Amino acid sequence: MPRVVNHEVRRREVAAIAAQVVVKEGRAGLTVRNVAQAAGCSTTVVSHYFTDMAELFYETYAFAASRTAVRIQEVLEKDPTNITGLIEAVLPLDNERTEEWRIWFAFWSEALTSPPFASDQRMRARKAVERIEKCLQLLQQNKKLPKSVNIAHAADRLAALIPGIASEAIFDPQKWPATRQRQTLRTELQLLGLH
Amino acid sequence: MPRVVNHEVRRREVAAIAAQVVVKEGRAGLTVRNVAQAAGCSTTVVSHYFTDMAELFYETYAFAASRTAVRIQEVLEKDPTNITGLIEAVLPLDNERTEEWRIWFAFWSEALTSPPFASDQRMRARKAVERIEKCLQLLQQNKKLPKSVNIAHAADRLAALIPGIASEAIFDPQKWPATRQRQTLRTELQLLGLH
Numbered sequence: 001m002p003r004v005v006n007h008e009v010r011r012r013e014v015a016a017i018a019a020q021v022v023v024k025e026g027r028a029g030l031t032v033r034n035v036a037q038a039a040g041c042s043t044t045v046v047s048h049y050f051t052d053m054a055e056l057f058y059e060t061y062a063f064a065a066s067r068t069a070v071r072i073q074e075v076l077e078k079d080p081t082n083i084t085g086l087i088e089a090v091l092p093l094d095n096e097r098t099e100e101w102r103i104w105f106a107f108w109s110e111a112l113t114s115p116p117f118a119s120d121q122r123m124r125a126r127k128a129v130e131r132i133e134k135c136l137q138l139l140q141q142n143k144k145l146p147k148s149v150n151i152a153h154a155a156d157r158l159a160a161l162i163p164g165i166a167s168e169a170i171f172d173p174q175k176w177p178a179t180r181q182r183q184t185l186r187t188e189l190q191l192l193g194l195h
Numbered sequence: 196m197p198r199v200v201n202h203e204v205r206r207r208e209v210a211a212i213a214a215q216v217v218v219k220e221g222r223a224g225l226t227v228r229n230v231a232q233a234a235g236c237s238t239t240v241v242s243h244y245f246t247d248m249a250e251l252f253y254e255t256y257a258f259a260a261s262r263t264a265v266r267i268q269e270v271l272e273k274d275p276t277n278i279t280g281l282i283e284a285v286l287p288l289d290n291e292r293t294e295e296w297r298i299w300f301a302f303w304s305e306a307l308t309s310p311p312f313a314s315d316q317r318m319r320a321r322k323a324v325e326r327i328e329k330c331l332q333l334l335q336q337n338k339k340l341p342k343s344v345n346i347a348h349a350a351d352r353l354a355a356l357i358p359g360i361a362s363e364a365i366f367d368p369q370k371w372p373a374t375r376q377r378q379t380l381r382t383e384l385q386l387l388g389l390h
Contacts, residue, residue, distance in 0.1 A: 026308035027222075102307055108300040111366055113221035121366045153382040156363075160379055161352065164359025168351075171306055171316045184355055187348040191386040 011049040014039060015059040022060055023099045027106040030057065057107070058116060064103040065124065067096070072131070081138045083158075083194070086131060087185055090162055092169045093178040101166045129159040139194065146193040154192055161188060206244040209234060210254040217255055218294045222301040225252065252302070253311060259298040260319065262291070267326070276333045278353075278389070281326060282380055285357055287364045288373040296361045324354040334389065341388045349387055356383060 017039045022030050035056070036043040050056040068090060075085040092098040111121040133155040139145040165184055169176035212234045217225050230251070231238040245251040263285060270280040287293040306316040328350040334340040360379055364371035 024308075027304040029308070105303040105307060108303055108362075109222040112297055112300060113219075113224070118366065122370075125363055125367055126370065150382070153378065156375065156379045157356065157383055160356055160359030160363055162359065163362040164355030164357065167303075167358040167362075168320055168355055171313065172320055175317075175321065180351065183348065184351045187345070188352055 007049075011059070012063065014046060014049050015056075015063040018056060018060040019063050019099070019103055022106045023102045026102075027109065030060065030106075032056070054114075057110065061103065061107050061110075061117065061120070064100045065120075068100055071097075076131075076135075081135060081142060081144065083132070083135045083139060083189065084185065086135055087158060087162060088182070090128075090166075091181050091185070092166050093181060098170065098173075101170045105167070105170060125159070128162065129155050132158050144195060149192050158185075158188065161185065202244075206254070207258065209241060209244050210251075210258040213251060213255040214258045214294070214298055217301045218297045222304065225255065225301075227251070249309075252305065256298065256302050256305075256312065256315070259295045260315070263295055266292075271326075271330075276330060276337060276339065278327070278330045278334060278384065279380065281330055282353060282357060283377070285323075285361075286376050286380070287361050288376060293365065293368075296365045300362070300365060320354070323357065324350050327353050339390060344387050353383065356380065 014035065018030060018035045021034050021038050025034065030053075032043045032046045032053070036046045039046065046056070050059065071089045072086065075082055075089050079085065090097065090100075092101045107117060108121075111117040133151055136145060136149070136151045136154055136158075140147065140149065140151065161184065165176070165181050169181055209230065213225060213230045216229050216233050220229065225248075227238045227241045227248070231241045234241065241251070245254065266284045267281065270277055270284050274280065285292065285295075287296045302312060303316075306312040328346055331340060331344070331346045331349055331353075335342065335344065335346065356379065360371070360376050364376055
């Protein structure tokens, strides 16, 4: 494997380990020392892949984002009108998706004040609304969704429900298991007259 | 003023200043030094009111929570069936409410890992669902809401919409001004057949 590719692969591996540290210990637990310990290597090795803490933070966040993106892509490639699948791909219904939300929430403090995190968060949220809009448009074209439904309003509600349901479930997993999350989404889609 | 009351008043004042530091600089900006600077006092004074950083963190969070609680109380005392008012009381529609969401999001990383923050967050979220349920029940009793509406499901959707809309608006205030937030809520209430 060429040296530069190997560097990228190893860097991504370290970011994946850093993500696990954030999942377990939150944002405050993300230190070079903790990542090195979790990776079973020296702090020098971690520092070799990331020039500073800001870079390590950002790559950890990017790792979670790319994992989410792959799942969304898979749903839409199979069926671009699968609105339930599209939204469930980003709800904390299992371990993997729960981990990703723990990472988002761990970094929301950064997104409040750090320009790269803020712009990333903004772009991700805007794309989520657009994806839902496009999916609803297809459903309306295919006569699966009544013509009377205002797509923009429906997309805003569905897009907002995602982080909303996620925040309920992440902080209160006992009261918000997968069944309750799915039911909240399903009853909203039923109100839209989806069939 | 008795000495002990004075202590509590001053402590709350320092928490209010700490809250402003978090609003502007995020969770990482909350240091004894920064709070002292913002308060125009020495770090010794800040340390006098809070035994450790965990206590300063928690009181800052509690300050925002108590301000929110007062607003909710005011709405419900005037009209316990005012579902729009109840929800708008906690949406980031103005500066004050925006500040509070910046504080919640700044501390969500803590709520992932610290037991007192986690239990606080859980209790606040559960109470929000209960308040909405109670309000919807009154509306149904007063025949303002169709009998066919499943209150538990509707309350779950509305409760989830609150942090959901807030997260859209906090990270993308330009795209999610008060009008869009209100419209998202209003169209959901319209779907319920509220009149």
